[in-house]
Amino acid sequence: MRRFEMIARSPVFVALFLSLAIAGCASKKNMPNSAGDLGLAGSAKPGSTQDFTVNVGDRIFFDVDSSVIRADAQQTLAKQAQWLQRYPNYAITVEGHADERGTREYNLALGQRRAAATRNYLASQGVPAARIKTLSYGNERPVAVCDSESCWSQNRRAITVLGGAGS
Amino acid sequence: MSIIGQPKEGPELMLKILRTLCAAFAMVIATLIVATLPAKAQLKLDITKGVVEPMPIAITDFLSGDQLGTNISNVIAADLERSGLFAPVDKGAFIEKISNPDASPRFEDWKVINAQALVTGRVTKQGDGRLKAEFRLWDTFAGQQLDGQQFFTSPESWRRVAHIIADAIYEKLTGEKGYFDTRVVFVDESGTKEKRIKRLAIMDQDGANVRYLTNGKDLVLTPRFSPSRQEITYMSFEGGKPQIYLLQLETGQRELVGNFPGMTIAPRFSPDGQKVVMSLLQEDGSANVYTMDLRSRTTTRLTSTSAIDTGASYSPDGSQVVFESDRGGRPQIYKMGADGSNPQRISFGDGSYSTPVWSPRGDLIAFTKQSGGEFSIGVMKTDGSGERILTSGYHDEGPTWAPNGRVLMFFRLPPGSNSPKLSTVDLTGRNLRQIQTPNLASDPAWSPLLE
Numbered sequence: 240m241r242r243f244e245m246i247a248r249s250p251v252f253v254a255l256f257l258s259l260a261i262a263g264c265a266s267k268k269n270m271p272n273s274a275g276d277l278g279l280a281g282s283a284k285p286g287s288t289q290d291f292t293v294n295v296g297d298r299i300f301f302d303v304d305s306s307v308i309r310a311d312a313q314q315t316l317a318k319q320a321q322w323l324q325r326y327p328n329y330a331i332t333v334e335g336h337a338d339e340r341g342t343r344e345y346n347l348a349l350g351q352r353r354a355a356a357t358r359n360y361l362a363s364q365g366v367p368a369a370r371i372k373t374l375s376y377g378n379e380r381p382v383a384v385c386d387s388e389s390c391w392s393q394n395r396r397a398i399t400v401l402g403g404a405g406s
Numbered sequence: 407m408s409i410i411g412q413p414k415e416g417p418e419l420m421l422k423i424l425r426t427l428c429a430a431f432a433m434v435i436a437t438l439i440v441a442t443l444p445a446k447a448q449l450k451l452d453i454t455k456g457v458v459e460p461m462p463i464a465i466t467d468f469l470s471g472d473q474l475g476t477n478i479s480n481v482i483a484a485d486l487e488r489s490g491l492f493a494p495v496d497k498g499a500f501i502e503k504i505s506n507p508d509a510s511p512r513f514e515d516w517k518v519i520n521a522q523a524l525v526t527g528r529v530t531k532q533g534d535g536r537l538k539a540e541f542r543l544w545d546t547f548a549g550q551q552l553d554g555q556q557f558f559t560s561p562e563s564w565r566r567v568a569h570i571i572a573d574a575i576y577e578k579l580t581g582e583k584g585y586f587d588t589r590v591v592f593v594d595e596s597g598t599k600e601k602r603i604k605r606l607a608i609m610d611q612d613g614a615n616v617r618y619l620t621n622g623k624d625l626v627l628t629p630r631f632s633p634s635r636q637e638i639t640y641m642s643f644e645g646g647k648p649q650i651y652l653l654q655l656e657t658g659q660r661e662l663v664g665n666f667p668g669m670t671i672a673p674r675f676s677p678d679g680q681k682v683v684m685s686l687l688q689e690d691g692s693a694n695v696y697t698m699d700l701r702s703r704t705t706t707r708l709t710s711t712s713a714i715d716t717g718a719s720y721s722p723d724g725s726q727v728v729f730e731s732d733r734g735g736r737p738q739i740y741k742m743g744a745d746g747s748n749p750q751r752i753s754f755g756d757g758s759y760s761t762p763v764w765s766p767r768g769d770l771i772a773f774t775k776q777s778g779g780e781f782s783i784g785v786m787k788t789d790g791s792g793e794r795i796l797t798s799g800y801h802d803e804g805p806t807w808a809p810n811g812r813v814l815m816f817f818r819l820p821p822g823s824n825s826p827k828l829s830t831v832d833l834t835g836r837n838l839r840q841i842q843t844p845n846l847a848s849d850p851a852w853s854p855l856l857e
């Protein structure tokens with residue numbers, strides 16, 4: 240914190256930060272995963288897939304080569320589990336994804352490992368495991384493509400996809 | 407560059423006997439040479455050394471009444487040039503104009519432009535509509551014919567005849583089988599960089615005659631050629647359940663390989679074409695290696711870990727399987743018996759290793775290595791020693807061997823683009839070439855030599 244304040248006070252750094260912020264392309268911004276990000280709070284009908292996506296958050300992110308559910312992801316999954324228990328008619332598929340900095344076959348397996356870890360966590364929060372299917376896309380469906388961690392970190396994700404007759 | 411028996415022709419032209427022949431066989435060959443070609447030499451390119459100076463070779467336009475003769479010689483020249491072992495001489499430098507490919511050329515005219523080998527030929531249309539293609543290969547310094555063959559084919563197969571002739575020249579001058587009369591199955595990529603449309607495609611090894619095998623509706627990955635049939639195995643996300651399939655290239659017939667409870671990935675044929683080895687992704691997040699016998703439909707589990715075991719590839723004799731596993735932390739290469747016995751780690755370098763592929767000669771394992779922010783294609787001996795990196799870049803992945811075990815094809819992505827293209831590199835690492843494809847391309851797999 241203290242270090243950040245020092246940096247922030249430096250006019251050079253402020254200028255650099257501003258120029259980077261202006262130059263940054265849209266694809267490098269963090270993905271919206273809550274209603275606030277999208278400015279859609281209140282517009283989604285409770286219990287709808289849109290409600291789940293914007294008000295709960297449909298995705299969690301992982302560290303490099305890891306399938307450990309991070310603290311921030313645990314919060315998201317706890318909210319997901321609550322919502323999914325309130326609306327028990329949705330079929331659930333957890334999609335696991337990997338960033339592009341690995342080989343195709345390994346990434347398919349890593350995506351599956353992330354989907355499995357996500358499913359297990361949701362199950363531990365009370366969602367019946369039998370209700371949750373898993374699927375891995377490996378690195379086949381990046382949400383952001385660039386040559387830096389700002390993109391790769393968005394692609395290392397598990398998405399909880401709702402299907403079936405929910406409401 | 408070597409010529410037997412004429413060391414005076416130039417300092418670089420050294421006496422050379424085929425190292426790969428056993429002594430007895432060599433004596434037979436020597437006797438034959440002495441008996442039939444007294445005091446003559448044999449042009450021979452020694453490719454067993456690390457660095458080879460490309461052999462200058464003149465490839466004349468095949469005689470024909472139309473453009474076809476020139477087209478055939480151009481395909482032959484391009485094949486030989488791309489191998490990195492031959493340097494086709496510019497046609498503009500030719501002195502003698504070949505008017506009768508059956509007659510001995512004026513060797514002096516070819517020696518003076520330093521063409522050490524000369525190819526002449528003719529293509530004629532037969533009464534039944536077929537093409538007859540003939541060629542002769544000459545050793546200009548020894549003043550003798552080295553090879554002469556003729557082929558009959560349908561007119562639309564003219565490129566294939568050119569590749570077969572290029573293979574014959576390659577084999578005669580290097581002593582090793584060629585690889586030009588082969589095809590490559592790969593994944594053609596179009597669409598946006600976030601959501602690629604992927605189609606299975608097949609082409610000649612030089613990028614010609616691209617044909618699509620799937621329509622792009624389903625995501626398809628990692629096609630692999632059968633060593634024994636016109637058949638491929640690949641992974642498809644069809645019906646939302648990613649599984650391994652077989653596809654007969656001649657009939658278009660498809661079938662599912664096994665009925666597993668989870669996703670199956672990373673298929674490869676056994677050397678006899680009777681089994682497919684693959685990985686099953688399980689509900690607990692593990693990946694283990696299985697084989698399925700295509701005749702009996704029985705499946706056998708080869709590994710049993712909670713880790714990721716994938717990318718399995720058989721040794722050419724079928725007795726062993728090499729694969730990648732992160733059971734020790736990062737992905738590394740392991741080797742085991744074909745029944746899953748005695749798995750042992752063989753890669754110990756920095757970084758991680760994946761996509762191991764056993765060479766068709768059996769002597770090397772090619773791999774993708776990820777280290778220091780780069781992806782490299784390399785080879786190691788089958789015990790893991792003697793690692794050599796052949797090419798490195800932002801993202802080089804997925805080597806596949808040419809059937810003679812001397813060239814690897816792989817895919818390469820420039821930074822941050824998700825835009826792969828295919829390239830080849832030879833075992834010296836000095837001859838890196840991009841393959842021209844109509845769209846983006848990834849996941850190449852080389853066919854065996856065509857029958």
